[in-house]
Amino acid sequence: MKDNANYQDQMTSENFSGDNREVAIRMHPQKLAMYISMLSMTMFFVALTSALLFKKGQDWFSFAPPALFYYSPILVVLNSFLLHRATKLYKSAQFKSFRNHLLLALLSAVGFFIVQWFTWKGILDMRLDRRVVSAAFFYVIMLMHALHLLGGVFALLVVWFMAWRSRKDELFELRNIINPKRVLAIEVLTLFWHFIDGLWIYLFLFIFFNYT
């Protein structure tokens, strides 16, 4: 497996060595794959929200989500801002600040989870029958978004842990700066977080206009 991995690295560097390729979109293919997977995830949530609209057109029971729900967008905006800054800090070799921003982004994501959890609990306390379709949609949309978020938290943890582990080796980090693979990992991670943060803004507005 190790050989295969090395081989892959070599092929990847060959694939992007200058102008040897006919490139329709000048972007690392793994970054492009992330953009395409974002399209795919968008389709998943479009399908879910379209299903909700279909059902709403037939009959619908509206209810107001708990007050805490309205704070969730603040946390995702903060998260996106922190990761955006973190990427810039890494590229300008400000590693300590970079690590701190990653940690704060991680905390904001955890904070978002807590808000979602209590929102969910708040709806459960309303004692709506699980067969009330509007409540069921609320649960499913939040759960599916949370599952995507969980993947992001895991990736964020990995990147933060790697940055934290190399905190005392300045040379290592300087090498990393010019290592496009590391920059790519951070950029793809940030891209994914921007997406799930933006996705939540869409879902938040969607819920706001369809439930209240």
Next chain:
Amino acid sequence: MADLTANPTVANPSHEGQVDHGHDHGHHDDHHHEETFLTKYIFSMDHKMISKQFLITGIFWAFIGGAMSLLFRLQLAWPESTFPFMETLLGRWAEGGQLSPDFYYALVTIHGTVLVFFVLTGGLSGTFANFLIPLQIGARDMASPMMNMLSYWFFFAASFVMFGSLFIETGPASGGWTAYPPLNGMRDVAINKGSGLGFDLWLTSISLFIVSSLLGGLNYISTVINLRTRGMTLSRLPLVIWALMFAAILGVLAFPALLSAAVLLEFDRLLDTSFFLNNIVINGELLAYKGGSPILYQHLFWFLGHPEVYIIIIPAMGIVSDVMSVHARKPIFGYKAMLISMLAIVVIGFFVWAHHMFVTGMSPVLGVVFAIFTLLIAVPSAIKTFNWITTLWRGNLRLTVPMLFCIGFVSLFITGGVTGIFLGNPAVDVQLHDTYFVVAHFHIIMGVAAFFGMWAGVYHWFPKMFGRHMNRTLGYIHFWVTIVSAYLVFFPMHFMTGFPRRYWSFTNFETFNTMGDLQAIITIAAFVVFSAQILFLINFFYSIFRGRPVTEQNPWGATTLEWTTPIRPGHGNWEGNIPTVHRWAYDYSTENGDVGQHVPMKEGEAEH
């Protein structure tokens, strides 16, 4: 590997037909890295090995699905007879040698599921996208070989779960491959045995399969867009690469809708929500489900379900276009028209899903909108058919086995396509819905035709896959027996227009009790088709190990890049530099001979 030097543009690094990546020596060394059995054959990241894994898994499922159809065809042909071997094989599912209705439905369900998803999607796209994309665009591997490997292993996991579901006590899913609620929306095995654990496993398997398709699709698209060798502009891509990319785009955009349907359905089943269930009465008792809509499920399902037809057939179209051009020794007729037609099919394919739902009580106005889009698809389909025929017209035809399968594909595509025009009209469809006419239509156009595309590809690229030839005589027998008996199976079904599909037996209905002989003929023909596939299987596996070795680098005289690699290419495909591309993939002519894509333009030659 010495044969590589026979190609001057590959052997000489200073030649203008080369891409100097600056890593060539490293590559050369790397070809000799130690690989274990596990890394080479099981957890391989080489796109070629992954493609073979997809192909062999697909073949496995084709035989399982095909054998299932033989069992239920026996029941349909001789509903009153008993077959003791069935009891031996299936135990209590065929007590006294007669297939039980429960298991009949399970067989029909799993047959449809595995043929559509595991064989004609995983087995077809998975095989040829993995094999051809890097080789034909001039890349060493996929954009992410790791993701590629995961794509196969998710497919394997999906297969494992589905196969496991055949052996559980309540039996596999039996509510149809479309998995409509309310039948499949409740776990009550008293209503339908297959609605229990069997259906949970079905949903799990399909969800794993969707993940596999998405991982594969992302890789295919990003590889085609970003990893083409120098000179391989989009307008020089072989049509099969376009086709595989279009199929991947369809999958990436449509499979998530099916995933959302699967999630909501599982919520209904496990957590008693009511997304798709409403006012269900069982044994006189009104169940508590309220407010759901089974029609909503159908919308979500068919939003994938119809593009799925194109996910299956477009790669077959691409394979046929390229293989036909090679064996007709003629450029494909109307390259751009072919391309635009495929694009049109992809785009329009997203707006036709509800033509599967004309009988759900939808507004006739809406029905007409979907009918118009459905009939519109006939235009690009007809253009493609016209172009295949004109590619054959006055070509220097070599009636090789892959070429015969291409011609067979065109015949089947026309036969199956014409009946699609009938079914696209709501007024006609209402009469024909869920009858054997529909079974005939979709089996011919997306079942048998897609198989023909797949076989054309397998026979054509087998020498590149395994470095050996398949046996030609067995190939010819495979083709002729298959095309004649496949037509014998499905063509008569067009005349069974009033016959409802999915009936275990027609003997209780005087109206439908008139075509017993025809049912018997169809079943006999089905057995003949299956026996031809056994020949194919023997030929395939025998040839992998004992077939005639390939001695020429380019045995078919094709122009595409995969034939510039060594006879048995290693991981990385080209030993030296990756060739630069100078022309399109269809330079076959009687005047100038056949010119590979890597051969530089002559002075005064028109750029293409």
